Amino acid sequence: QNPKVLAIRADMDALPIQEENEVPYKSQHDGIMHACGHDGHTAIALATAYYLSQHRDRFAGTVKIVFQPAEEGPGGALPMIEAGVLKNPDVDAIIGLHLWNNLPLGTVGVRSGALMAAVELFNCTISGKGGHGAMPHQTVDSIVVAAQIVNALQTIVARNVDPLDSAVVTVGELHAGTAHNVIAATAKLSGTIRYFNPKFEGYFGQRIEQIIAGICQSHGATYNLEYWQLYPPTINNAGMAELVRSQAAEVIETPVGIVPECQTMGGEDMSFFLQEVPGCYFFLGSANPDKDLAYPHHHPRFDFDETALGMGVEIFVRCVEKFFS
Structure with missing residues (x-):
């Protein structure tokens, strides 16, 4: 046997x-x-x-x-x-x-x-200060903050990952606002990260939080981030x-x-x-x-x-x- x-x-x-x-x-x-x-x-x-x-x-x-x-x-x-x-x-x-x-x-x-690839996911809520669309100086615009975050996240793969490695950062959801003339107090975004090389485990979550924290701080907003790996x-x-x-x-x-x-x-x-x-x-x-x-x-x-x-x-x-x- x-x-x-x-x-x-x-x-x-x-x-x-x-x-x-x-x-x-x-x-x-x-x-x-x-x-x-x-x-x-x-x-x-x-x-x-x-x-x-x-x-x-x-x-x-x-x-x-x-x-x-x-x-x-x-x-x-x-x-x-x-x-x-x-x-x-x-x-x-x-x-x-x-x-x-x-x-x-x-x-x-x-x-x-x-x-x-590995599958990692995140949910993020940006908290600013809502107000009238005609008085933005009295607000912290969560949509503006979220938009900058979405753009900045794309620099992780473009500028932090070796071009010979493969990785993807995708923001698949962005929800904010309820009216034409109201600046949203909160914005919610979610997305997924994919990569082949196991050396990146833990890296993207850390880098994403650094970017979100920096942008929120520069605008006077706060955030709540959930990040987890689904599959290696x-x-x-x-x-x-x-x-x-x-x-x-x-x-x-x-x-x-x-x-x-x-x-x-x-x-x-x-x-x-x-x-x-x-x-x-x-x-x-x-x-x-x-x-x-x-x-x-x-x-x-x-x-x-x-x-x-x-x-x-x-x-x-x-x-x-x-x-x-």
């Missing part, structure tokens, strides 16, 4: 989106649909488990299938890890995939190192990435089908598993424009070419056999 244990992870959750596809398998729940392919991930993992159980003589070792909820938020991986999903038996390595409509059917995106970057082990690449190449059977330039600033809580054990997360191309199956993830008409399901199963099975050989 081989004492090694390989885990296969599949997320299961849907999204709060109203489906617009007219297909027999359309969501039966209003306002909820599988708009990111997680139903496909579950199907691939189930089919892999079934095949392996029927061909137990083809590998010597233990395969643990991890069906994970809540990838879309607040994150199901970390609670499962804390509950012991990687224990009893102890997992030596882990693999997982994401059906990916940014790649065409018949391709696989796999690379060592960072595949997906998804970083693949070099050896496990090569395992997946080599076995995917046997399935794809064309050199151009393996796409190492596949990084995305999207985030994934598979990253928590990869912090615990060596592993590889990869993208399985699932778009087919000829069948009108190329809508992006999280779109109300998202769907994928189900031919990719069989490819995913074969890649997983080959990885299992190679891992234990």
Whole structure:
């Protein structure tokens, strides 16, 4: 008996989106649909488990299938890890995939190192002093303060981050004011930060607060900042990435089908598993424009070419056999 244990992870959750596809398998729940392919991930993992159980003589070792909820938020991986999903038996390595409509059917995106970005979020409330729009000298204009903050935050990536690193600071919300002629007493903004290099953990939160504090002080405003990390970057082990690449190449059977330039600033809580054990997360191309199956993830008409399901199963099975050989 081989004492090694390989885990296969599949997320299961849907999204709060109203489906617009007219297909027999359309969501039966209003306002909820599988708009990111997680139903496909579950199907691939189930089919892999079934095949392996029927061909137990083809590998010597233990395969643990991890069906994970809540990838879309607040994150199901970390609670499962804390509950012991990687224990009893102890997992030596882990693999997982994401059906990916940014790649065409018949391709696989796999690379060592960072595949997906860290996800950090912030909410900030700027408190000034409201008043009449005709008398700005009697106020502290929270909108002016917020506008300067939004602009200044863009200098973090432009002037504080090495150009050879990749990072994004996005302000996605800005809410203030209730009337044409009233200077708003408060302004609320929120946003997200993305990066690949783990060295930036903690840096952006500190730098953002420095900028907000300085601008608020210069205008006589105050602020309240909430900042947190949702997911760390998804970083693949070099050896496990090569395992997946080599076995995917046997399935794809064309050199151009393996796409190492596949990084995305999207985030994934598979990253928590990869912090615990060596592993590889990869993208399985699932778009087919000829069948009108190329809508992006999280779109109300998202769907994928189900031919990719069989490819995913074969890649997983080959990885299992190679891992234990």
